[in-house]
Amino acid sequence: MALKEAGGSLPVPNVQQLASSSNDVPIRYIRPELELERVSSDDEYVQVPVIDMSKLDDGDDDDDVELAKLHSACRDWGFFQVINHGVANTMMMKMNADIQEFFNQSLHEKMECAQLPNTIEGYGQAFVVSEEQKLDWGDMLFIIARPLDGRNMNIWPKVPSSFRATLDQYSTELEKLTSSLLSSMARNLGLEPGKLLSLFKEGMQGMRMNYYPPCKQATKVIGLAPHSDATGLTLLAQVNEVQGLQIKRDGKWIPIDPIPGAFIVNVGDIIEIMSNGEYKSIEHRAVVNPEKERLSIATFHSPNFSATIGPLSNLLTKDKKGQAPNYKSISHEDYLKLGAKIKLDGKGKGLIHQMKIQPEALNGEK
Template identity: 50%
Template sequence: MDQCTGPVDMATLNNGKVSERLMGSLPVDSVRALATSLTATDHIPTRYIRPEVESEAVIIPGEDDEDEIPVIDYHKLLDPELSDAECSKLHLACQNWGFFQLINHDVPKEVSQRMMFVIEEFFKLPLDEKLLLKQRPGQPDGYGQLFVVSEEQKLDWADILIYHTWPLHLRTIALWPTKPSTFRDALDEYSMEEKKLANCLLGFMAKNLGLYPAEITGNLENGVQVARINCYPPCPVDRKVLGLSPHSDSSILTLVLQVNDVPGLQIKRNDKWLPINPLPGAFIANVGDALEIISNGKYKSIEHRAVTNTEKERFSIALFHGPEGDGTVGPHPELGEPLYKSMDFESYTNLYLSSKLDGKSFLGRLKLNK
C-alpha cells in the first residue's frame, strides 16, 4: 500500500507529527542517461509509460475563449494610481485560476540569465559527477528524485535538483554544485531576488484577503523557500510519459522560470489540460495548497503537470515559498468556519514529501468532514 493512502499516514497526520525517515524518496536511475540511449523504436521501461497521457483531453490554443491564464503587471501593483485595479485582477486570478503570469517584475534579467545558464551546464555534466551530489537517505536535498514511495508506482520522466535556499541555516551547501563554478553564486542571488518578490506578492494577496502578511506566513523574512530545478529529457515516443505527475503544490506561493524555449507546463481547467506558454521574461506564479488552506478555500491551488518533448530537453526552476519553519498551516479564523485541518508546518511538509503525487489528493486528506 502506498504511504500516501495507508493508515500510517492518517494516524501520523492526526498526531500532528511525521517521522523524518518518511521524507526521503526511493532512489531511481537517471532519466537523462536513459533518454540518451533511446531511439524512437526502443522500448520505454514500463514504469514510465502513462496510458492516460494519450487519452486525456488537451485544450488546443484558440479553441476556447478562456485559454490563457491571467497576466499580472508587477509595476502596476506598485503604482499608487494603478494598484487597486491590478490588485483586483490579482484577487480574481487567485480565486478563479490559481495561476497567473507575472510581468514587469523587478528581478534583474541578468540574474535570471545566469541561473538559466548554470542549470543547463549542470545537467550536461557526466552522470558520475552529478551523482556526487545525490540525495542522502531520508533527506530531499540534492540530485535525484522526489515522491517515489514504492517500487511499483509510475515514475516521472525527469531528473531534478532540490535545495532549501532560505532560511540560510537550512542550506546544505555541501550538496550545491561547484560545476559550473558560478552555480552557487547564481542560485544564491536568484533565490534572494525571488524571495523579495514573493514577499511583496504575498503582501498584496494578504491585503486582498483582508489580512496582514504575517497572518499568512508569520515573519516573511523567515519563511521557508525551496528550489526545485528540473531537467525533462526528450522522449522519442510522443505522449507516452509524463515529466511531472499531476499534482498541486504544498507551498503558499510558487514562482516558476522557464529556462529554455521548450514548453511543457499544463494546468487542469474544466477537466481538460491547458498548455501554458510563458511570456518572455515572465514568471509563472501559482497558489499552493497551504494558501488554499490558510485562505479557507477562498484561493485555489490548481492541479498541474509537465509533459515532455520528442526532440528537445526542457529545463525549469520552481521556487516554493512557505511559512516560517515553526509556523502552522491552518484556516485563518477570520475567514469563516474552518474547512481544513491545522498542523505545524514541519509535519505538513514531511507528510507531503512522503506522499506520491496524485492530483489534489494530499489537500483532500486535510479537509474537514462536514
C-alpha cells in the same frame, strides 16, 4: 522533522542518461491513462492572467485595478504570470545558464550532488516510494536555499564555479518578489498587509531544477505527474524556450505559454488552506517534447516552522456571523508528516483532501 527529510526517494535510473542511450522506453515510464486525457485544442486556448507588478502599490488607480486582477487570478485560476517583477533579466539569464551547464555535465559529475537517503535535497528524484510505482520522465536537482541556516552546501554544485553565488543572489531576489505578492494577496483577502509576511518570515524556500529529456514516445510518458504544490507559493521560470507546463481547468489540460522574462506563479495548498478556500491550488503537470529537452526551475515558498497550517482566524471572524473553517489546523511539522505519506502519483490534490473538514464532521456526524 525538517522538510529536507520529507521527500526521500528510492534510487531510480537517471532519465537523461537513459534517453541518450536508447530510444526504448522502459515499461515503468509508460502511462496508458494519458491517452484518455483531454488537452485543450488551439481554438480553445485561453491564456492565464498576467499581472504587472509595477502597477501594484503605485498609489494610483492602476493599483486597485491590478489588485483586483491578482485577486481574480488567485481565486478563479490559481495560476498567473507576473511581468515587470523587478528581477533583472541578466540575473535570470545567468541562473538559466548555470543550470544548463550543470545538467550538461556527465552523470558521474552530477552525482557529486546526489541525494542522500531519506532526503529530498540533491540530484535525483523525489517521491518514489515503491518498486512498482510509475516513474516520471525527468531528473531534478533540489536545493533548500532558505532559511540560510538550513542550507546543506555539500549538495550545492561546484560546477559551474559561479553556480553558488548565482543561486544565492537569485534566492534573494525571488524572496523579495514573493514578499511583494504575499503582501498584495493579504490586502485582497482583507488582512493586514504584514499578516502573511509574518508567517512566511524565515520560512522555507526550496528550488527544484528540472531536466526533461526528449522522448520519441512523448505522448506515452509524463515529465511530472499531475499534482498541486503542497507549499505556499511557487514561482516557475523557463530555462529554455521549450513549453511543457499544463494546468487542469474544466476537466481539460491547458498548456501555459510562458511570456519571455516572466515568472509563472501558482497558489499552493498552504495558501488555499490559510485563505479557507478563497484561493485555490490547481493541479498541474509537465509534459515531454519528442525532439527537444526542457529545463525549468520552480522555487517553492513555505511558512516558517512555527506557523500553524490552517485557516487564518482573521478570515473566520471578519464578519459578525463568523465563517466555519473548511480545513483542519495542524502544526507545520504534522503537515509535513502528512504530506510525506502522500506520494506524488498523479492523484492530484491528495493533501488538500486530507486537510479538508467534511460537512458531516461540522455537523457532529460520524
